[in-house]
Each structure stands twice: as structure tokens, then as C-alpha cells.
Amino acid sequence: MATMERALVLPQARSLGPVLWTGAGLVLILALATLTRFLELNVPVWLKDTEYAGVAKAIEFPIYAILLGLAANAVLHGLGLRERMRGAFRTEFFIKTGLVLLGASINLNLILSLAGPAILQSVILISTIFLIAWWLGGVFGLDDRLRALLAAAVSICGVSAAIAAAGAVHAKKEQLAYAASLVVIFAIPMIFIQPWLASVLGLSDVVAGAWIGGNIDTTAAVTAAGTIVGEDALKVAAIVKSTQNALMGVVALLLTLYFVMRVETSAGAPRPGLGEIWRRFPKFVLGFIAASIITTWWLGTVPADQGKATVAIANALRTWFFILAFVSIGLELRVVSVREAGWRPLAVFATATVANLVVALALASILFAGFTV
């Protein structure tokens, strides 16, 4: 059935340019985002007097957005259109824009007070989990490049880190595709599991946010899980994850140095410089901090009511970008390269993820225990 439909659709599809397909993809994402908003607002009303009222009220917009994205993914895949529209599925762009806007609702003092524990947590967590994943990769006999990709992805910030590591170690195309797929496949369930575990364990919102920010690999998934727990958890998770993102350049530089000096030694090969750190530095972190500085200053110059109403508009904009990102998560999911790569890298990634979960929980409980938002 799907093949017949594709046979009908594809000749027409090929006649349209990539720009038109990207435009069509954007329209689709906007439509799904609007539907997400509609469901979020109306499902609790529809089910108000039923036994599902509590569940309907508890379901946050990330859940609708991801499920709609996954459903659209399956339909587009069946029609053979997903790859044509791929240019519109910009999870990273949407989530980073949303995070810059999130900075507007976070007082600069909160960022400053959480910066110390966030940096400490990130350094310990990245070092520990990277080395565990690297060691596990050796135990399971993985290629050094794939070890580096998986270790970077699971310990830092998912796909972005995998790309940075791929550049540093000259990984193969299939290895990056595999690492990127693993990151998303593990991140999506964690969006739902970790908030539930935080609730079961009775964690405060601050500790839950620090745990989520420290453990979940992709920034978009961190944001989704933080949103499910609550606004305070989201703020802490965003600060912790941004700190991890900021350290990506350092890890990329160290990986490059290691591979140049120990793995791919060749006479006269140029050494990477410190400029590599800046090149890999996620610039949205600067936007996030700038937004906090600007808004913290601005709020001191206007009446409280006006300030609150204005920040609420920025928050509404932020929510729309988050929804676009969460819809894109569902649309971007692929499983083919995972099936092809076999069980050993999967076992390494899964084991490292469990270790990350445990170590991140311990660090969040210790370092963020006394904080309030």
C-alpha cells in the first residue's frame, strides 16, 4: 500500500525543489504545534468530569508534541516524504531559540548561584561517564572512533557532542548516524521515565532538574523532561545542560589531541589550537545568559505588574519554540542504522546510560540539595 502511494507521490515530489519541500515541512510542523496547543488546552476540559480527568490534566505539551511528531513521522515515512521535508525538522535550532527566550525568565542571580555546582557536576559527570563508556567500548571490542562518539554522546550533550567528536576523530558516516540514532532512541523514553522516577523518589524540583539536566543526552529532551516536572525544574535543568554544552569544546579539543597523538600519529600533522574550544562553544549559551542579564536589568526599571506581563509574553513565545522542537524530535527519529550496527554498541550505550543515571542522581542530590529557585 505504502509502496503504491509512494510510486504515485514520488515523481511529483522530485519535481518540487528542496525549498518547497522545506516550506511544506515547516507548514506541517506549525500545524502539529497548533494541534499540540489545542489538545493541551482542550483535552482536560473534554475529560473534566470523567475518571481520566487527573491524567488529562497531568499530560503536558511535550507529550502531545512528541507523540504527534512520531505519528507524523510514521505517515511521512510510509508516503516516502520524510526525507524530502527533512530540512524543516530543525530540533536544535528550535530548542536553542527557545532556550535563549527561557533566559528571560531566569533571574541572573539564580544562574550565578547555580553556576558553581553546575560546573562541578558537569566536570565530574562528563569525566566519569566518558571514561566508563570508553572503557566499556574497549571491553566490547568497538572501534576507537565509535567508542569516542558514543562516549561523547552519552556523557555530554547527545547529537551535538557526537558531531563534535566525529570531527575530532574522523569517524565514519555510519558511525555518526548510529550514534545520533542511539541518542534519540534513548532520550525519548527518558523524557517520560525520569520525571516519573523523580516523583517516585520524592526529589525536590531543583534536584530533579539537576538530575535531568545532567543525565538526559539531548538538550531538547532535557527541556521536555524539565517541563513535565515543572517550571523550577526546567530552569535548573536548562542551566545544568547549558553548562555541559559549554564544556563540549574542551572535550572536542582533548579528543582531537588524543587521536592526533595516540591513535593517528603521523609526522608533521598539525596540532589543534585553543581556538577549537571557541569554535565548538555553543553560542546559544551566550544568548541564554544575555537574555537573563537584559531582562533582570529591565525588570528593575519598570513596575512589577508590567514586568510580569511582559515576561509572560516571552514565556509564551518560548513555549511555541519548545513545541516546534518537540514535534521535530518525533519527526527526526530513525531506527535503521541501529538495526544495522548490532548489539555491542547498543549494550555499551545502554550500560553507560544507566551509569549516567546513577552518578547524575548522586551528584544532583549532593550538589543541589540546599538550593531553592
Added chain:
Amino acid sequence: MDQDREDAAAVDAPDAAGDAAADAEDGDEPIEVAGGVAAAGRRLISEDWAATILGLVLLALVLAGVIGKGIVP
């Protein structure tokens, strides 16, 4: 980073990285994707800057009152 070596690496961005998989998946003609890891890195960096600038511009418009309550649903 050593540009020559970087260009030599046959690695695409995660979305581009899925292309080979997607080709097999769809049984479709290969989709040409230009660039290796260097292109992927550049795209990520430019996307990073674009998101930063857009976010700050939107915030400025909100604080200036250009984007008001009625505009954002």
C-alpha cells in the same frame, strides 16, 4: 582543526547522517548531500548563531512592546 583532514572525513550531520539509512529505508534513489563533517559542523555553528540572534531579537521586540499579548496565542 586540520581542515584537509576534516574535509576528508566522510561524516555528515545527524540529519544528513541518516541519509544513507533513509535511502535504504525508502528504497529510493540516493539523496545527494554535500559536505562531510566540516559541513555538518559549520551548519551546527551557523544554526547556533541563528538561534541566538533570533531569540535575542524576539526578546528585544517583546520588551519594546512590539510583540504584545494579543500576538502570541
